[in-house]
Structures are given as C-alpha cells and as structure tokens.
Amino acid sequence: MKCTGPPGFATWLFSLLLPRRDKEMLLGDLIEEHALLASSLGLRGASQWYRSQMLRSIGPVMWANIRRGRWLKTLGAAWIGYFAVVLLVMTGDIVMSKLLSTDEQTYSLVSLAAGFLAMTLGGYLAACIRPGAPAALALIAALMGVASLMITGDRAPIWYQIALIIIAPVAALMGGQIRIRRGGLRRKESR
Amino acid sequence: MAKGDSLGQFEQIVLVALLRLGPDGYGMAVRREIEERTGRSLSIGAVYATLERLEAKGYVSSFTGEATPERGGRAKRFFQIESNGQRALRDSQEAIRRMMAGLKIDWRTI
Numbered sequence: 001m002k003c004t005g006p007p008g009f010a011t012w013l014f015s016l017l018l019p020r021r022d023k024e025m026l027l028g029d030l031i032e033e034h035a036l037l038a039s040s041l042g043l044r045g046a047s048q049w050y051r052s053q054m055l056r057s058i059g060p061v062m063w064a065n066i067r068r069g070r071w072l073k074t075l076g077a078a079w080i081g082y083f084a085v086v087l088l089v090m091t092g093d094i095v096m097s098k099l100l101s102t103d104e105q106t107y108s109l110v111s112l113a114a115g116f117l118a119m120t121l122g123g124y125l126a127a128c129i130r131p132g133a134p135a136a137l138a139l140i141a142a143l144m145g146v147a148s149l150m151i152t153g154d155r156a157p158i159w160y161q162i163a164l165i166i167i168a169p170v171a172a173l174m175g176g177q178i179r180i181r182r183g184g185l186r187r188k189e190s191r
Numbered sequence: 192m193a194k195g196d197s198l199g200q201f202e203q204i205v206l207v208a209l210l211r212l213g214p215d216g217y218g219m220a221v222r223r224e225i226e227e228r229t230g231r232s233l234s235i236g237a238v239y240a241t242l243e244r245l246e247a248k249g250y251v252s253s254f255t256g257e258a259t260p261e262r263g264g265r266a267k268r269f270f271q272i273e274s275n276g277q278r279a280l281r282d283s284q285e286a287i288r289r290m291m292a293g294l295k296i297d298w299r300t301i
Contacts, residue, residue, distance in 0.1 A: 005263075022239065024255075024258075024265045024266050024268070025217070025218060025239070025255075025265070025266065025267060025268040026218065026235060026236070026239055027263070027265060028258075028262035028263060028265030028266065028267060029217065029218045029219035029235055029262070029267070030219075030235060031261075031262050031263045031265065032219060032259075032261055032262045033219050035261055053234055053235055053236075056234035056236065056237075057234045057235055057236025057237070058236065059236070060234065060236040060237040060239075060240040061236040061239070061240065063240065064236075064239070064240040064243055064244075067244075068243070
C-alpha cells in the first residue's frame with residue numbers, strides 16, 4: 001500500500017515534545033499543509049517541507065515549554081530527574097559488572113537498554129514534579145551525551161555513545177508522556 | 192508606553208497578520224501570510240510560540256474550532272487581536288514614526 005500521509009515516525013517523535021494543549025493545533029496545521037503541498041509539490045516535496053518544519057519548530061516549542069512552566073522550577077525538576085538517572089545507571093553498572101561476564105559489545109547493548117529504562121524513569125519523575133520538565137531533561141541528556149562524546153570519546157564504542165545521544169532524549173520524553181497519560185487516565189476514572 | 196508593553200519586531204508582524212486575516216487567523220494561516228508578504232521563511236513552532244506569548248500579555252485571545260478530517264481529526268485554534276494588542280501595535284508604530292521624523296535617509300544607498 002502506498003503511503004500518502006505525512007511521515008508517521010517523525011510525527012510521533014515530534015508529538016512527544018508537545019504539551020497536550022499544543023498537540024492538536026500544531027500537528028493539525030502541519031497535516032493540513034502537508035496535504036495542500038502534496039498536490040502542488042508532490043508527496044516527496046511535501047514530506048521534506050514537513051520534516052524541516054518539525055526540525056525548525058523544536059527550538060521555539062521547547063523554549064515555550066520551559067517559559068510556560070516557569071523555567072527555573074522546570075530546570076530544577078529536570079536536574080532532579082537527571083541525578084536520579086545517574087544514580088540508577090551507576091547502581092545498574094555495579095550490579096551488571098558483578099552479574100554479567102560477557103564481551104564488550106553485549107555489555108554495551110545491555111547497558112544501553114538499562115540506560116533507556118533509567119532515562120524513561122527519570123522523565124517520569126521529572127514530569128511528576130513539573131509537566132514541562134521532561135523536555136528540559138531531554139535537552140540536558142542530549143547536551144551531556146555530546147559533551148561526554150567530546151571529552152571521553154575513546155572510552156566506550158562510538159556507536160554506543162551516538163546511540164545514547166539519540167535514545168536518551170527520546171526516553172526522557174517517553175517517560176514524561178507516560179506520566180501525562182497516567183494522570184489523564186486517573187482523572188477520567190475519578191469522574 | 193510602559194516597558195512591559197513594548198513589542199518585538201516579530202510580535203508586531205504577527206499582530207498585523209492577525210489583523211489582515213480577521214476571523215481566519217490560525218497558526219498556519221499566520222505563517223503563510225507572513226511568508227508571502229515578507230518573503231521570510233518561518234517555522235510553525237516560532238509562530239505558535241509568539242502567539243502564545245502575545246496571549247499571555249493579553250494582546251490576543253484564542254478559541255478552539257471544529258475538528259476536520261483533512262487535519263487528521265484535529266481542531267484548529269483561532270486567534271484574534273484584542274483592543275490591548277491594537278493599542279500596543281499602534282504605540283509601537285507611533286514610536287518608530289516619531290523616531291524617524293525629520294531624518295533624511297536615502298534608503299536606496301543602503
């Protein structure tokens with residue numbers, strides 16, 4: 001079946017960044033414009049425009065999130081989430097080094113999965129404190145990942161460090177989304 | 192004009208776009224209007240961030256429209272300029288006009 005809609009994965013990834021109140025209008029606008037452009041530019045051109053709009057919107061949207069949530073408290077909540085992740089990862093590392101005696105590649109894969117879980121929990125925790133904090137946590141995770149790659153580039157496999165830079169922010173945002181959805185479900189049940 | 196009432200250039204452009212669009216002012220229409228008139232390429236995120244800031248200042252108000260199938264079942268959020276916004280826009284334009292008054296600049300040489 002030929003796909004005629006906007007890029008699904010990019011939409012999902014972008015929607016993780018958006019607060020619930022913005023999701024409807026922003027994604028709706030992009031989908032509507034994509035359909036309009038697809039008739040004039042073709043599907044490929046429209047999808048290219050769509051992806052570039054999403055990429056260029058990340059900065060302003062994240063900044064607006066931070067501003068909306070009174071940024072100092074939001075950043076504070078994000079750092080609490082980050083330190084919780086560091087604590088979990090360090091504990092997990094100690095446990096894994098005692099239990100696992102596998103080769104470096106398997107160890108890195110397990111460590112990546114554990115990091116993903118820890119960051120999801122960190123995003124969840126940050127969202128419990130401030131709803132806008134997972135976006136700030138995602139930014140911190142990405143910046144820390146890049147800094148670590150530049151400073152200690154040769155201590156871990158390069159694929160591992162790049163994967164970490166990509167999946168850590170996604171995990172933080174996912175954790176935040178889980179918290180928001182759970183909060184929404186609880187509200188529905190209590191009605 | 193109090194310091195907190197001052198408008199940035201992009202905020203002024205967005206307010207003028209809302210005035211031009213009238214009842215059809217929603218994010219993507221604002222982006223299109225600005226792009227067509229100024230030739231400036233914009234992201235939809237920047238437009239919404241500015242609209243939200245203007246709403247927080249009380250210069251614009253918004254309401255949610257109907258969900259439509261071409262938007263994947265998502266609703267539009269329409270924005271309209273309030274009298275505070277019109278006043279702030281008028282004051283900003285007036286400030287520029289006063290500052291420019293009497294200046295003799297040949298714009299063609301710049």
